[in-house]
Amino acid sequence: MRQRVRNLLTILALSFSLVVTSCASFEFTQAPTSTPTVLKPTPTTTLTPTSVPPTPTLTPSPTPTPTPPPIVSTEPSSVNQGGVAVIKLVTSSSLEVNGSLNNGHRLHFAQGNGYYFSIIGLEAWSSPGTYTATLNLRYADGTETSMTTTFEVATTDFRVEQIYVPPDQIQLLDPVVVNSEKEQLNDLARPTSPEKRWRQVFLVPTEGEISSPFGERRSYNGGPPDGYHEGVDIAAPQGAAVIAANSGIVVWAGPMKVRGNAVVIDHGLGVYSGYFHLDQVLVQPSQSVERGLAIATVGQTGLSTGPHLHWETKIGGTNVDPLVWTEREIP
Numbered sequence: 001m002r003q004r005v006r007n008l009l010t011i012l013a014l015s016f017s018l019v020v021t022s023c024a025s026f027e028f029t030q031a032p033t034s035t036p037t038v039l040k041p042t043p044t045t046t047l048t049p050t051s052v053p054p055t056p057t058l059t060p061s062p063t064p065t066p067t068p069p070p071i072v073s074t075e076p077s078s079v080n081q082g083g084v085a086v087i088k089l090v091t092s093s094s095l096e097v098n099g100s101l102n103n104g105h106r107l108h109f110a111q112g113n114g115y116y117f118s119i120i121g122l123e124a125w126s127s128p129g130t131y132t133a134t135l136n137l138r139y140a141d142g143t144e145t146s147m148t149t150t151f152e153v154a155t156t157d158f159r160v161e162q163i164y165v166p167p168d169q170i171q172l173l174d175p176v177v178v179n180s181e182k183e184q185l186n187d188l189a190r191p192t193s194p195e196k197r198w199r200q201v202f203l204v205p206t207e208g209e210i211s212s213p214f215g216e217r218r219s220y221n222g223g224p225p226d227g228y229h230e231g232v233d234i235a236a237p238q239g240a241a242v243i244a245a246n247s248g249i250v251v252w253a254g255p256m257k258v259r260g261n262a263v264v265i266d267h268g269l270g271v272y273s274g275y276f277h278l279d280q281v282l283v284q285p286s287q288s289v290e291r292g293l294a295i296a297t298v299g300q301t302g303l304s305t306g307p308h309l310h311w312e313t314k315i316g317g318t319n320v321d322p323l324v325w326t327e328r329e330i331p
Contacts, residue, residue: 085151159216160216188252241297251286258302265295273322
């Protein structure tokens, strides 16, 4: 019994010693006070915007307006024998144009404001019917084309006039004399200057009644009609003023055998006017005259049976009715 107690005490002593040893070897190490972590917001990186130029808005190229095709016409569409027709080509393009009629007559064109035009004189002997004009166009790029237009020439009822010529003037009916003077006038009216000198309608060059219209077939001293009146006769008193029907340059101012004292004016583009049987001539060759300027006085020189003005107009050498020019502006 005693022995058990003694053993138990020994065990307890040993156990206590182990506990003390363990306690002695265990040290309480104070955990260091930790600095609190301060959470700072991550700074947002400010991105400097790159200066990128805006994409330009492309303005669509305008669709080019197509050039309208040229328009060709004849004014008027019906012309009397001895009348005047104008072929007009309206276009915004720069081009060269020429042409001809179906009877072989050549057409010469001049340029107006936005159009080209050709003036055609129909003589009193022109054949009635349909005339076709063919125009040849050449553009700046070399392109070529052609166009046509038509007009009618109407039959005109020209009367026959009987004229008595006194014996002292019979020699002026000699065909040699008559034809020589016609050739002289044709030579004067042959040049075609490129400048249009006239403006507005033509003026009637003197006051008086028309005693003999254009185109009349003429019979002298009872003979057969072998020609026609190439102008208009205006009965007026001796010495009455004669004015320029329109502006131009004087190409003749002097005497002729059949037509007496005469003045011929070049109005440009092949258009001429003539004033005949004059008394006094008031202008000189090469003189520029304005529309309405006094150029002469009425007389009865040459082949004339009384004082009057014989007034003619020519286009490209063809005699046409002068009164046409007083009725409308050409072109």
